Every structure is written in C-alpha cells, then in structure tokens.
Amino acid sequence: MKGPLFYSKILLFGEYGIIKDSKGLSIPYNFYKGAxxxxxxxxxxxxESNTILSxxxxxxxxxDNTVGQFNFEQMQKDISNGMYFDSSIPQGYGVGSSGALVAAIYDKYATEKVTVLENLTRVKLLKLKTIFAxxxxxxxxxxxxxxxxxxxLSLPILISAQDQIEATGIPSQNTTGKGTVFLLDSGVVGETAPMVQIFMQKMKQEGFRSMLKDQFIKHTDHCVDAFLAGDVHTLFKSTKQLSKVVLSHFKPMIPKKFHQLWASGIESNDYYLKLCGSGGGGYILGFTEDIDKARKALSDYKLEVVYNF
Incomplete structure (x- = not known):
C-alpha cells in the first residue's frame, strides 16, 4: 500500500495573527512530502509512526461524527498491517508535518469527503478548514x-478573516532574482503547544492585545497585500517592521541564540527574520533583497531558498 503524496507548507504571513483576524498567506512547499x-x-x-496512528x-x-464519517474498520485493519506515515517533513519545524498526516488520513478514510476537483467554493474551504482544525x-x-x-489542496491559501478564505494565485517567481524568501534551520526542534500557551497568556494583557491589533496585524496585512501585488519595495519595508515587532513582543518564541542575529538583520538591512509557524525552534523564515549578502551574513547557518523575487 502506498498512498498519494501530501506536501509540507509554509505560512509566509499570519502566524498567531490569524487567530485574531489578521490576513494570512500559506503556500505549499514541495521540497518535503509524506505518504x-x-x-x-x-x-x-x-x-513509532504506526503507534501514533493507533x-x-x-x-x-x-x-463523534463532528468531522464526518470515517471508515474506522479499514483504518484499524491497515494499522494492524503495519501502516505508517512515511514522511520527509521534519517534525517541530513549522512546515506542517502533522498537517500532511491529517490530510492523508482524511483523503484515505473519510467516507463523505469534501472533494475539490470540481467547484472549489468558499463554503467548501471553510467546511474543510473546520474539519481539519x-x-x-x-x-x-x-x-x-x-x-x-x-x-x-496543494494550493496557496489566502485568509482575509476567520471566515474569509480562498485559494489564490501568487506572482510568478523570478528565478534569477536576488530577492529571496528562505528558511534558516535553527537546529532546535520546536513544540507548537507550549508556544500557543505562551501566546494565549500574553493575550490576557491589554497592552499585548493593543500591540497585536495596532502593529503586528497591521504590518502582517501590509505584507500579504504587497506580496500578492508583487510590490517588492513595500513588502520588504513592511517585513522589516514586522521583524522588529516580533523581536520586541514575541521573544519567548525566538530561540535565545537568535535574538542578536535577528537584531543584526534589522540593523544591517541584509535580511529580515520572522517566525515560521509557532516558533520555539524549527525553521525561521527569512526575507532578503540580496541572497548573496544574506548568505554571507548567515554563513554559520544552513539556508534553503523557498521563493525568488
């Protein structure tokens, strides 16, 4: 038995903010996959994977049927026969390892699947998003x-608000361009649940809530709009502001040894770093107008290019 492939993803913008109605933009990242x-x-x-599936x-x-019907009998049989999720997606790195597994299970065992081959409506997207959550x-x-x-879906997804979600197109890559989105490997595995707990605790403070609305969400929305419009100048200007806000207010989500590296990028303008997913480790997302400068400044770290401007 070998199932269809499900790819990793990168949430370019919207981490934490989408909980509070910021815009978000998520793209498939076909470098990693699972089946x-x-x-x-x-x-x-x-x-180990087989045990997790059990x-x-x-x-x-x-x-209790809140996510629709599943063929549990077949799933149990397959697990007993040694089924596992064979994945190259690193766990705890913010690129959707559990998301790919969930998609694979839904695709194989949901008996009343919401199919997307024909008409991909907003209602279908919201229903799928609720089920997957x-x-x-x-x-x-x-x-x-x-x-x-x-x-x-293996498509870029644009979130405009909690109940406004659509598949979207993104500008074509300029493969010779020096402007780049990249992944920086922190070398530390991150755990989502503790990071989300920290965020929820911070949300109890009025000052943090105001900052989220007036700064974090504002800059995130500008980044999404600029990226989709192909407005590179505004994108980097807004990403720099977002990077500053994250360094000031989301420090627990940034591994300590990267605090200075984060600040150096903002000061030099060689690169700007932001959280990739919940943070706490895993990948850090980077934006640079000149990948050669960024590679030189970050020569101690492994960079993976995701998108070229």
Missing amino acids: LKSDHNPSAESL EYLIYLKTL QMESFFHGKSSGLDPLNSY
Missing part, C-alpha cells in the same frame, strides 16, 4: 486547520 505506506519489515521510525484512531473516534487538535491542542487544508 501512507505499509511495511512488513518495519524500522524504528515506522513502528492513538490517533482512538482520538478520531471521540470526535478538529482533526489536527490531537497534535497541537489548538489548530486553525490551515496546514492540513494547504496540504490537502
């Missing part, structure tokens, strides 16, 4: 449902 497989000579990794099956049964909560405690949605 459901069976293995009769299992490795330690596939055995636990996940129990969790899905508790959702509940399905992914097993992994994070709280999920927007966006990661599995992106993996399931």
